[in-house]
Amino acid sequence: xxxxxxxxxxxxxxxxxxxxxxxxxxxxxxxxxxxxxxxxxxxxxxxxxxxxxxxxxxxxxxxxxxxxxxxxxxxxxxxxxxxxxxxxxxxxxxxxxxxxxxxxxxxxxxxxxxxxxxxxxxxxxxxxxxxxxxxxxxxxxxxxxxxxxxxxxxxxxxxxxxxxxxxxxxxxxxxxxxxxxxxxxxxxxxxxxxxxxxxxxxxxxxxxxxxxxxxxxxxxxxxxxxxxxxxxxxxxxxxxxxxxxxxxxxxxxxxxxxxxxxxxxxxxxxxxxxxxxxxxxxxxxxxxxxxxxxxxxxxxxxxxxxxxxxxxxxxxxxxxxxxxxxxxxxxxxxxxxxxxxxxxxxxxxxxxxxxxxxxxxxxxxxxxxxxxxxxxxxxxxxxxxxxxxxxxxxxxxxxxxxxxxxxxxxxxxxxxxxxxxxxxxxxxxxxxxxxxxxxxxxxxxxxxxxxxxxxxxxxxxxxxxxxxxxxxxxxxxxxxxxxxxxxxxxxxxxxxxxxxxxxxxxxxxxxxxxxxxxxxxxxxxxxxxxxxxxxxxxxxxxxxxxxxxxxxxxxxxxxxxxxxxxxxxxxxxxxxxxxxxxxxxxxxxxxxxxxxxxxxxxxxxxxxxxxxxxxxxxxxxxxxxxxxxxxxxxxxxxxxxxxxxxxxxxxxxxxxxxxxxxxxxxxxxxxxxxxxxxxxxxxxxxxxxxxxxxxxxxxxx
Ligand SMILES: Nc1nc2c(c(=O)[nH]1)N[C@H]1C(S)=C(S)[C@@H](COP(=O)(O)OP(=O)(O)OC[C@H]3O[C@@H](n4cnc5c(=O)[nH]c(N)nc54)[C@H](O)[C@@H]3O)O[C@H]1N2
Ligand SMILES: Nc1nc2c(c(=O)[nH]1)N[C@H]1C(S)=C(S)[C@@H](COP(=O)(O)OP(=O)(O)OC[C@H]3O[C@@H](n4cnc5c(=O)[nH]c(N)nc54)[C@H](O)[C@@H]3O)O[C@H]1N2
Ligand SMILES: [Mo]
Numbered sequence: 001x002x003x004x005x006x007x008x009x010x011x012x013x014x015x016x017x018x019x020x021x022x023x024x025x026x027x028x029x030x031x032x033x034x035x036x037x038x039x040x041x042x043x044x045x046x047x048x049x050x051x052x053x054x055x056x057x058x059x060x061x062x063x064x065x066x067x068x069x070x071x072x073x074x075x076x077x078x079x080x081x082x083x084x085x086x087x088x089x090x091x092x093x094x095x096x097x098x099x100x101x102x103x104x105x106x107x108x109x110x111x112x113x114x115x116x117x118x119x120x121x122x123x124x125x126x127x128x129x130x131x132x133x134x135x136x137x138x139x140x141x142x143x144x145x146x147x148x149x150x151x152x153x154x155x156x157x158x159x160x161x162x163x164x165x166x167x168x169x170x171x172x173x174x175x176x177x178x179x180x181x182x183x184x185x186x187x188x189x190x191x192x193x194x195x196x197x198x199x200x201x202x203x204x205x206x207x208x209x210x211x212x213x214x215x216x217x218x219x220x221x222x223x224x225x226x227x228x229x230x231x232x233x234x235x236x237x238x239x240x241x242x243x244x245x246x247x248x249x250x251x252x253x254x255x256x257x258x259x260x261x262x263x264x265x266x267x268x269x270x271x272x273x274x275x276x277x278x279x280x281x282x283x284x285x286x287x288x289x290x291x292x293x294x295x296x297x298x299x300x301x302x303x304x305x306x307x308x309x310x311x312x313x314x315x316x317x318x319x320x321x322x323x324x325x326x327x328x329x330x331x332x333x334x335x336x337x338x339x340x341x342x343x344x345x346x347x348x349x350x351x352x353x354x355x356x357x358x359x360x361x362x363x364x365x366x367x368x369x370x371x372x373x374x375x376x377x378x379x380x381x382x383x384x385x386x387x388x389x390x391x392x393x394x395x396x397x398x399x400x401x402x403x404x405x406x407x408x409x410x411x412x413x414x415x416x417x418x419x420x421x422x423x424x425x426x427x428x429x430x431x432x433x434x435x436x437x438x439x440x441x442x443x444x445x446x447x448x449x450x451x452x453x454x455x456x457x458x459x460x461x462x463x464x465x466x467x468x469x470x471x472x473x474x475x476x477x478x479x480x481x482x483x484x485x486x487x488x489x490x491x492x493x494x495x496x497x498x499x500x501x502x503x504x505x506x507x508x509x510x511x512x513x514x515x516x517x518x519x520x521x522x523x524x525x526x527x528x529x530x531x532x533x534x535x536x537x538x539x540x541x542x543x544x545x546x547x548x549x550x551x552x553x554x555x556x557x558x559x560x561x562x563x564x565x566x567x568x569x570x571x572x573x574x575x576x577x578x579x580x581x582x583x584x585x586x587x588x589x590x591x592x593x594x595x596x597x598x599x600x601x602x603x604x605x606x607x608x609x610x611x612x613x614x615x616x617x618x619x620x621x622x623x624x625x626x627x628x629x630x631x632x633x634x635x636x637x638x639x640x641x642x643x644x645x646x647x648x649x650x651x652x653x654x655x656x657x658x659x660x661x662x663x664x665x666x667x668x669x670x671x672x673x674x675x676x677x678x679x680x681x682x683x684x685x686x687x688x689x690x691x692x693x694x695x696x697x698x699x700x701x
Pocket of ligand 2: 396446593688
């Protein structure tokens with residue numbers, strides 16, 4: 001809407017949601033003569049206040065960065081040296097279509113693999129890419145969920161039918177487990193602060209002293225990867241002290257007796273020393289959680305990227321069920337998903353083609369909308385050519401050279417690919433491996449449906465609020481036009497994204513126009529508590545599956561089991577002597593999202609460099625000083641950063657800033673991480689934690 005004039009400039013305000021991070025908050029942007037000059041958060045749910053986001057403040061710098069790719073680029077060589085040459089979209093897509101056809105003719109459609117990362121994954125571009133791959137005939141399209149929320153979501157789904165959302169506003173007790181909301185989800189952080197003001201108790205389970213940990217009633221500073229055992233010990237206390245919800249357990253769960261037997265030996269006394277806690281603290285946490293109802297429990301990415309995340313999460317989900325808070329006001333709600341049309345056309349993929357993720361079948365079953373997220377096996381499949389060679393790779397909105405574990409091995413894999421296309425607004429560290437770079441727009445230039453908005457019961461539209469910069473195209477258009485170049489016109493009949501979204505939304509009765517009229521989001525369901533009393537839980541038994549037959553059918557333990565010695569298995573375990581520290585990947589910054597935005601001077605100015613956070617006594621013992629340059633080494637590689645004294649980490653652990661590898665490869669934490677082992681259920685690697693040693697950086701000036 002036109003707002004007025006500033007000097008001679010026409011000023012307008014437009015509403016959309018911010019997609020710079022996964023919080024997906026409603027925002028308003030201010031335009032002058034069509035150019036975005038500023039962006040501001042909009043009021044959110046009741047009890048939330050506005051907050052400052054440095055990334056949003058830098059919106060116009062991000063959008064109009066001189067580093068943006070403005071045209072498709074193809075790699076050519078001149079006297080044996082590679083260089084990028086601008087080409088038209090038509091030529092780029094023609095070349096891509098020709099090459100993909102040739103790959104399919106020679107090696108089969110399955111030789112094409114498509115991976116999507118953090119940004120497109122939140123919305124519908126994921127569906128369009130899936131549809132494209134189905135029509136092409138390849139099952140090998142993967143989101144990055146095995147490193148992220150999907151690993152946790154699987155356990156929620158298999159235990160009680162859907163991922164929970166905390167009803168903080170009505171909670172009397174909040175458990176924050178492996179989540180640093182202050183830096184990663186300011187809106188959630190806000191809601192926790194409001195609940196605290198209303199008297200809610202707070203329990204934080206985190207390896208480091210986060211902002212929430214420092215204000216908690218109880219902070220359990222757990223050993224990295226010890227959470228599954230902690231959950232089992234808390235379950236043991238609930239059962240032993242009869243603190244669980246008996247009525248709920250009797251009517252709404254299966255497998256309680258077996259669970260009771262399984263946890264019997266997980267007493268706090270047995271478990272506590274294994275996970276660096278005191279037995280009495282485990283008891284206190286279990287009692288406070290079970291006796292202060294209603295209570296909500298949020299699990300975060302701090303639980304992901306461990307080798308036993310799938311079973312750890314099962315244990316946490318079981319604990320949540322035992323507490324009786326499932327789908328209760330003030331507890332853990334289980335929202336239903338919006339019944340959009342599934343357009344992925346998976347039945348077009350020939351049944352006899354095994355995906356490269358065949359060893360991890362859960363991802364193809366657990367959620368209709370999510371699809372396969374088994375990113376953890378892609379590098380292996382490329383390098384080992386098992387079950388067959390991958391010849392071509394499309395990387396959409398992802399920076400695998402930085403974000404996948406064991407960066408050296410990732411580089412080997414990317415180098416091995418015959419034909420690689422990267423779809424990204426920027427020339428990232430992944431770009432040099434590509435043959436073709438396709439310039440994507442940023443979220444401000446892109447309309448897409450957002451199913452994971454501010455409220456779990458609400459659907460929102462991300463609106464294009466400015467013209468496409470240079471010759472960049474939004475993801476949807478790139479895929480639609482590529483499909484046309486491949487001759488898939490019938491399956492991609494849409495000219496605009498609005499037509500496609502309306503097609504997807506049709507079963508819901510909601511339209512793009514309605515969503516545009518409600519920029520704050522459209523509720524598709526009113527909050528209903530205890531839905532299970534009418535509908536049962538969305539599991540085969542209709543109840544909460546404390547024992548999971550579906551896990552058992554696939555050869556996984558039906559109750560979470562953590563073998564002694566293996567429960568906290570972190571890669572390089574046997575090399576402990578040479579690598580005495582446990583490195584924790586963490587410290588997400590409010591200025592950045594993963595590998596993104598360090599190229600923006602206003603953000604880099606706020607936070608110019610990363611640190612290795614070390615306990616003061618470790619710093620002293622190694623004879624180091626605060627802010628001295630150190631090398632952190634693991635068997636897989638090294639990084640150099642400044643050490644920073646912080647008593648928020650425990651002795652023997654160091655927290656290393658995440659995401660800086662894009663700005664400087666010597667700061668890439670994934671030089672250190674390992675990918676030789678995977679969680680057997682979901683393929684995740686151990687990006688979160690690794691053994692390492694710290695030495696003074698002799699080469700430092
Ligand atoms: N500003 C910003 N916001 C973001 C992102 C970003 O990069 N920057 N990324 C977005 C994405 S994709 C995601 S997935 C989310 C992630 O956001 P969160 O879910 O908050 O996850 P993290 O910040 O990675 O880590 C959460 C906490 O887990 C702790 N932790 C580490 N290991 C363990 C452990 O073994 N046990 C326990 N109990 N805790 C542990 C860490 O110390 C950290 O405090 O944030 C999203 N929001
Ligand atoms: N060691 C370690 N490894 C980790 C993590 C960790 O904490 N530690 N975190 C993990 C987690 S939770 C996640 S989610 C992953 C994230 O890993 P990635 O998915 O690789 O995340 P980003 O670095 O944010 O890369 C996103 C890319 O998308 C581009 N982009 C931005 N907007 C758009 C758009 O609209 N369209 C397209 N096509 N591209 C766009 C950006 O320029 C950027 O290059 O990393 C995981 N890896
Ligand atoms: Mo993530």
